[in-house]
Amino acid sequence: MKDMFFGVKYMEEKMKLSKIEKYRLIRLTVILILLFSGVASAQVGRTGVPFLLIAPGARAAGMGEAFISIADDATSVHWNPAGLGRYPLTGAWKTFQGSEKDAIQEIVLVKNNLPENNYRQFDIWGLVNNKLAKWDGIRWMTGSKQQLKAGSSLKSLLVRYTGLEEDAAAPYIDKLARQNNTVTPEEIDSLKTRILAILPEKYSYKEEIGFGFEKLNKAWLELRINSAGIALIRADINAALADSVPSAEKLDKIAFGFDRGIAAKGDRSIWIPYDLILPDSINCLGSDEENVFVGSNSGFFRLEPGKMRWTSFTAGADSMLSDNITAIEKAGRRTMYIGTDKGIMSFTGRAFNSYPSDQNAPKGRVSAIAADGDRNVWVATGSELYHFDGLKWESSRDKQLGVGQTLVKSIQNFYGEFGTVDYTKIMAEISSTNSGLGDSATAGQIIKLPYRLGYRGDITALGVDQKGRVWIGTTTGINYLDNERFYHFGYKIYKADTATTVANVAAYFIPDRNPTKIEKLSILIKQYNSLTSDDLPKGAQVLVYANALGTSIKAIEPLSSKTTVVATDQGVVEYDNGKWARMHGSDFQGSHVSNIYSHSGEMWVGAGNRVDIFASPKKQITFMHSNYLVALASDIYYEYFSFVLPTKEWGTFGVGVTFLSLGNQQRTNEVGDALGGFYTYEMALTLSYGTKLMDNLYGGISLRYINSHLSDAGAGRERGSGVGSSVALDGGVIYDITRKLTLAATVTNVGPDISYIDADQADPLPRKLAIGFNYKLVDSPFNKLSVIGEATKLLVDLNHSFKTEINEIIPHLGLEYWYSNYVALRGGYIYDKIGVQKYFTLGASLQYTSYRFDFAYIPPSNENTNRLGNTLRFSMNAGF
Structure with missing residues (x-):
C-alpha cells in the first residue's frame, strides 16, 4: 500500500486533480499496481510506463518469464533482439564433416519420421567412396543393425x-x-x-x-x-x-x-551393409523422398529405408531399356526418369516405360536429366538436348515467323550472342534441319531451331526453375533457355575494328600483359570459337572468356523462380533476380561439389568430405491477448503483436506492438459535475534488428517508441494533457558456449524519462538488466528438456545499500519439455524478495507444422505473495 499511496500522491502533484478525479485516479493507480505487482513490484513504483515489463508470449510466461537465452520466436523482439540473428529466425549454414578419407560423389534426401518441419525432417544418403552410405549425424554409416x-x-x-x-x-x-x-x-x-x-x-x-x-x-x-x-x-x-x-x-x-x-x-x-546386393560399381543415386534408387552397370535398385528392403530390377526380368543406368531424376509425385547408355525410360514404381526411337526420344548415353513435373522433362545425351511435354520428345524449338519477322532476326533473337557471332554456321545447321529452307522465310512458316546450337560443349548438368526455364551446364559454362531465347554467361563479345590476331585480342583482356595468361586465353578463344587460324579479319566477332561462369559446370539447383545456384569449376555462385554473386555463408570449392539438393528453401551441398546445409529461416508472427483483473473491470486487457522478417543479406528485422487498455474513465470538474468520459491506454512500437556477430555469438538492438495516454486533458486550470511519450533502446547478446549451453544478456528500455504535464517531474523508464542461461538436459529428436534460468534487475534509483540492490535482483527459473515437437509442458518459479512476490507458473503448447498455440497459467496461492494468481494467458505463433 505504501507504493500505491506514493503513486497517487505523485500523480496528484503532476495533474492537481479534484476530489472526484482523485477517486478516479486512485482506481487507475490500483489497477496499475495490481497489474504490475508480479513484475519487479518493489521497483515499479519508481518508474513510469511499467507496462513495458509485462511479459509477452504465453510460452515465456509458462516458464517463469525466463526467455532471453531462448528467444527463438517472434517474441524475441521484446525479450532479446539478438535472437533475431540466430537460427531459426535467421538462415544458417550447418556443416556435417566426414572423415578425411571420405569422398562424396553424390547425395540424395529421404524423408524420415522425425517430428520436424525443417532440414531435420530429411535423412542424407550418399554415394561415399563408391559405397552407399547414410549420415547418422556424426559419420557416414555403410550399413545398419x-x-x-x-x-x-x-x-x-x-x-x-x-x-x-x-x-x-x-x-x-x-x-x-x-x-x-x-x-x-x-x-x-x-x-x-x-x-x-x-x-x-x-x-x-x-x-x-x-x-x-x-x-x-x-x-x-x-x-x-x-x-x-x-x-x-x-x-x-x-x-x-x-x-x-x-x-x-x-x-x-x-x-x-x-x-x-x-x-x-x-x-x-x-x-x-547397405550395398550387400549391389555391384561393386555404382553410377548414380536418386530419390523420390521415400526411397533410395541406385543405378549401376548391372541393374537398377530400390531401397525402402523404413523397411530396410531392397528390390532389384534388370533388363532381362523387367523390360528395362538397359542394365547400364547413368542418371535418375524424379518428375511428379511418383514418376522417376531413368537414363541409360541406350536412352531414356520412365518408372512408376511398378513398371518401366521405354520410348521408341521413332518418337525422337533421346538416344545414346544420358548424361543429365531435369524435370518440373512429368510434362516438362529435359534430357541430355552428350551435347544433345531433348524436351518431353508429356506427349512427344523434341530436340528443337518450333518457331513460327510473324508478320514482319525475318529469318535472320529470328535466329539472332533465339540464339542470343551465338546468333550474332556464329550466324553463318548456325544458318547452315538450320538449313540442313529444315529441308527446302532458303535464305529467307515467309510469315506463318514454322522453322525448327535445334537446341544444340544454343550452347557449346557437352552437357554436364541440367535444372528447371519455377518459371519453366531450363538451365544448361556444359563443359564450357552456364546458359539458360526460356520461352523466347537462350541466355549465355561467362563470355564477352569482341568485334575486331581492324584485322588482328587472337593473341592481340587476348592481350586486350589481360591488363598486366602476362605472356602466360595471354597464351592460355588465346587457346580458350580458339577452342571456344572453333577457330582454325590465329588471324581475325576486320569485322570478325568472337566470344572471349570473362569469368568463372564460363568454366565447367558441376551442378545446378534452381531454388525459386528468381534464384538458381550453380557450382562451377571455380566455386559456387548464385543467380538472384538477374544478378550473379558468390554464394555467401560457406566456403565452397566448385571442383569438389558433387551435387546440390533443395527443398522448401533449404539447401544441401555435397562438397568433398562434407555436406553443407543452408537451414532456411521463416517469417514469423505472434499474437497474445490477456484479460487482467476481470473482477475489477471488464475493459482492462493486454495485447501484443510482433512480426519477424529475415532478409538474405542484411540480417533479420522485427517489429512489435504492445498495447495495454486501462479502460474508460469518467471526467469531472472541481465540484464533481460529470464532463464526459475518456479512454486510457499505453502502447509501444518496437523496431528490432539482429545478426550474427561471429561464430556462436549473436547480437541485436531495438528502438522503441512509447506513448502513455492517461488523460485527454489536464484538470482544472492545468494546461496540457496526461499524455507522455518517449523513446528507448534495447540491446542483447546470445552466446552458444556448447551445443547444450547458451548464455544471454540484455539491457532494455534505455532512454529519456517520460513526462506528462510537468517536465520537471518526469519519470524514468523501467531500465532493466537481465542475465540468463539455457541448458539442454535432453536433446533428442522426440524428447527435449531444457532448464532455463534468468536474473533481472531494474536499473533505476541505484542509490540504495549494496545489500538492498542485491535483494532487488529477481531470479526466474523455468523448465520446458517438448515431445515430438507437437506438445510442450512448462513450469517456472519467480521470486521477488523486496516486492514480496513468489509464485509458480505453468504452461503448455500445441504445435502443428508451423503453427504453435501457447497457454500459461499462474495457479492461485497466497494473495499477498501472488497477486496475479488465477491468471490465464494465451498466445499464437506462426511461421510461413
Whole structure:
C-alpha cells in the first residue's frame, strides 16, 4: 500500500486533480499496481510506463518469464533482439564433416519420421567412396543393425532384406556372415587341417573332433561364433602341436571343448551393409523422398529405408531399356526418369516405360536429366538436348515467323550472342534441319531451331526453375533457355575494328600483359570459337572468356523462380533476380561439389568430405491477448503483436506492438459535475534488428517508441494533457558456449524519462538488466528438456545499500519439455524478495507444422505473495 499511496500522491502533484478525479485516479493507480505487482513490484513504483515489463508470449510466461537465452520466436523482439540473428529466425549454414578419407560423389534426401518441419525432417544418403552410405549425424554409416530373433535363420533375414527368392538370396549368406563374424571359415578349416594331421590312427575320439568342426562351421553360418572360445580352442590345438606326440589328455580337451566356441541361441544384432546386393560399381543415386534408387552397370535398385528392403530390377526380368543406368531424376509425385547408355525410360514404381526411337526420344548415353513435373522433362545425351511435354520428345524449338519477322532476326533473337557471332554456321545447321529452307522465310512458316546450337560443349548438368526455364551446364559454362531465347554467361563479345590476331585480342583482356595468361586465353578463344587460324579479319566477332561462369559446370539447383545456384569449376555462385554473386555463408570449392539438393528453401551441398546445409529461416508472427483483473473491470486487457522478417543479406528485422487498455474513465470538474468520459491506454512500437556477430555469438538492438495516454486533458486550470511519450533502446547478446549451453544478456528500455504535464517531474523508464542461461538436459529428436534460468534487475534509483540492490535482483527459473515437437509442458518459479512476490507458473503448447498455440497459467496461492494468481494467458505463433 505504501507504493500505491506514493503513486497517487505523485500523480496528484503532476495533474492537481479534484476530489472526484482523485477517486478516479486512485482506481487507475490500483489497477496499475495490481497489474504490475508480479513484475519487479518493489521497483515499479519508481518508474513510469511499467507496462513495458509485462511479459509477452504465453510460452515465456509458462516458464517463469525466463526467455532471453531462448528467444527463438517472434517474441524475441521484446525479450532479446539478438535472437533475431540466430537460427531459426535467421538462415544458417550447418556443416556435417566426414572423415578425411571420405569422398562424396553424390547425395540424395529421404524423408524420415522425425517430428520436424525443417532440414531435420530429411535423412542424407550418399554415394561415399563408391559405397552407399547414410549420415547418422556424426559419420557416414555403410550399413545398419537388424535384430535376428531366436529361431530365425540368416537366410530368412536375407530374403526379407533383399526381396529375393531363397535360392537367389543364398549366395549373400556367406558375404553377410563374413561381415558379422570375427573369425573366417578359412581359419576354422586351417585349425581342422592342423589337428587332423597329427591325430594318432587309433585315437578314440577322432569322429568327435570332426563333428566338432562341423558344429563350428554351422555356428559360423548362424552367427553364433564365440571369439573368446575360439581363442581357447586355438590355444589347445597349438599346445597339442607343440608336442612331438600329443597326449591323449590334450586331444580329449580339444575333442570335448568345441562348445566353448559356440554362443548360446538368442536374439542377435546383425550388421547388414547397405550395398550387400549391389555391384561393386555404382553410377548414380536418386530419390523420390521415400526411397533410395541406385543405378549401376548391372541393374537398377530400390531401397525402402523404413523397411530396410531392397528390390532389384534388370533388363532381362523387367523390360528395362538397359542394365547400364547413368542418371535418375524424379518428375511428379511418383514418376522417376531413368537414363541409360541406350536412352531414356520412365518408372512408376511398378513398371518401366521405354520410348521408341521413332518418337525422337533421346538416344545414346544420358548424361543429365531435369524435370518440373512429368510434362516438362529435359534430357541430355552428350551435347544433345531433348524436351518431353508429356506427349512427344523434341530436340528443337518450333518457331513460327510473324508478320514482319525475318529469318535472320529470328535466329539472332533465339540464339542470343551465338546468333550474332556464329550466324553463318548456325544458318547452315538450320538449313540442313529444315529441308527446302532458303535464305529467307515467309510469315506463318514454322522453322525448327535445334537446341544444340544454343550452347557449346557437352552437357554436364541440367535444372528447371519455377518459371519453366531450363538451365544448361556444359563443359564450357552456364546458359539458360526460356520461352523466347537462350541466355549465355561467362563470355564477352569482341568485334575486331581492324584485322588482328587472337593473341592481340587476348592481350586486350589481360591488363598486366602476362605472356602466360595471354597464351592460355588465346587457346580458350580458339577452342571456344572453333577457330582454325590465329588471324581475325576486320569485322570478325568472337566470344572471349570473362569469368568463372564460363568454366565447367558441376551442378545446378534452381531454388525459386528468381534464384538458381550453380557450382562451377571455380566455386559456387548464385543467380538472384538477374544478378550473379558468390554464394555467401560457406566456403565452397566448385571442383569438389558433387551435387546440390533443395527443398522448401533449404539447401544441401555435397562438397568433398562434407555436406553443407543452408537451414532456411521463416517469417514469423505472434499474437497474445490477456484479460487482467476481470473482477475489477471488464475493459482492462493486454495485447501484443510482433512480426519477424529475415532478409538474405542484411540480417533479420522485427517489429512489435504492445498495447495495454486501462479502460474508460469518467471526467469531472472541481465540484464533481460529470464532463464526459475518456479512454486510457499505453502502447509501444518496437523496431528490432539482429545478426550474427561471429561464430556462436549473436547480437541485436531495438528502438522503441512509447506513448502513455492517461488523460485527454489536464484538470482544472492545468494546461496540457496526461499524455507522455518517449523513446528507448534495447540491446542483447546470445552466446552458444556448447551445443547444450547458451548464455544471454540484455539491457532494455534505455532512454529519456517520460513526462506528462510537468517536465520537471518526469519519470524514468523501467531500465532493466537481465542475465540468463539455457541448458539442454535432453536433446533428442522426440524428447527435449531444457532448464532455463534468468536474473533481472531494474536499473533505476541505484542509490540504495549494496545489500538492498542485491535483494532487488529477481531470479526466474523455468523448465520446458517438448515431445515430438507437437506438445510442450512448462513450469517456472519467480521470486521477488523486496516486492514480496513468489509464485509458480505453468504452461503448455500445441504445435502443428508451423503453427504453435501457447497457454500459461499462474495457479492461485497466497494473495499477498501472488497477486496475479488465477491468471490465464494465451498466445499464437506462426511461421510461413
